[in-house]
Amino acid sequence: MKMCLFGGTFDPPHNGHFIIAEAIRESLDLNKIAFIPAYNPPHKYGQKEVTPIAHRLAMLEICTRYNEHFEINDIEIRRGGISYTIETIREVKNNLGMGCDDLYFLIGSDSLVEFKSWYKWQEILKECKIVVARRPRFEKEGIDADLLEQVLFLNLPRIEVSSTEIRKRFEMGQMTRFYINDAVFDYIQQHKLYERK
Numbered sequence: 568m569k570m571c572l573f574g575g576t577f578d579p580p581h582n583g584h585f586i587i588a589e590a591i592r593e594s595l596d597l598n599k600i601a602f603i604p605a606y607n608p609p610h611k612y613g614q615k616e617v618t619p620i621a622h623r624l625a626m627l628e629i630c631t632r633y634n635e636h637f638e639i640n641d642i643e644i645r646r647g648g649i650s651y652t653i654e655t656i657r658e659v660k661n662n663l664g665m666g667c668d669d670l671y672f673l674i675g676s677d678s679l680v681e682f683k684s685w686y687k688w689q690e691i692l693k694e695c696k697i698v699v700a701r702r703p704r705f706e707k708e709g710i711d712a713d714l715l716e717q718v719l720f721l722n723l724p725r726i727e728v729s730s731t732e733i734r735k736r737f738e739m740g741q742m743t744r745f746y747i748n749d750a751v752f753d754y755i756q757q758h759k760l761y762e763r764k
C-alpha cells in the first residue's frame with residue numbers, strides 16, 4: 568500500500584486542500600490520502616485562536632466522506648498536546664508497518680519555506696518522502712538547496728485559496744461559496760464559526 572499523509576489545521580478545510588490531495592493521489596498512484604487534523608499546531612500556537620478541534624474534524628468529515636481514497640486519521644487528537652509531525656509519522660509507520668518508500672507527506676510551498684523551523688525536520692526527511700504543492704507566487708529562490716534536493720515537486724494545479732482568506736471573507740460577509748464545500752458553508756453558518764468578534 569502507498570499512502571500520503573496530509574497534516575493541517577483545516578480551519579476550515581477548503582477546495583484547495585482537496586484538489587491538491589486528489590491530484591497527488593492520481594499522480595503518484597496512491598491508495599490513500601490520510602488527512603490529519605492538528606490538535607494543537609506548533610507553528611500556529613500562540614499566534615491566533617484556532618477553532619476547536621471538534622468543529623475542524625466535523626468539517627473534514629463532511630469533505631472526505633465521498634472520496635473512497637480519502638480518510639481521516641485522528642492520531643494527533645488522541646495524542647493531545649502539541650502536534651509534532653515527526654511523532655505522527657513515526658506512529659503511523661509503526662501502526663501500519665510501513666517503510667519510508669511507501670509513505671509520503673504532503674505540504675504546501677508555504678510550509679516548505681518554514682520547514683527548517685519544524686521540530687526535528689531532518690528526521691522527518693529520513694522517515695518519509697515530502698511532496699510539495701506549489702502555491703501561487705512560490706519561487707524556489709530563498710529555499711536552501713539541500714532542502715530542495717530532498718523533497719519532491721509535482722506538476723499540480725496552483726490553487727489560490729487559503730483558510731485565512733476564507734475566515735476573513737466570512738468575517739467581512741463576502742462570498743465564500745466556491746472556495747469550500749456547500750455543506751461546510753452551511754456548517755460554518757450554523758455554528759457561527761468565523762463571525763467578527
Ligand code: ATP
Pocket residue numbers: 574575576577578583584587673674675676677678700701702725726727728729730731732
Ligand atoms: P491558513 O491560511 O490558516 O494558514 P491553509 O490554507 O494554509 O491555512 P492549512 O490547514 O494550514 O491551510 O494547510 C495544511 C497544508 O496544506 C499546509 O502544508 C499548506 O501549505 C497546504 N495548503 C493549504 N492550502 C493550499 C493550497 N491552496 N495549495 C497548496 N497547498 C495548500
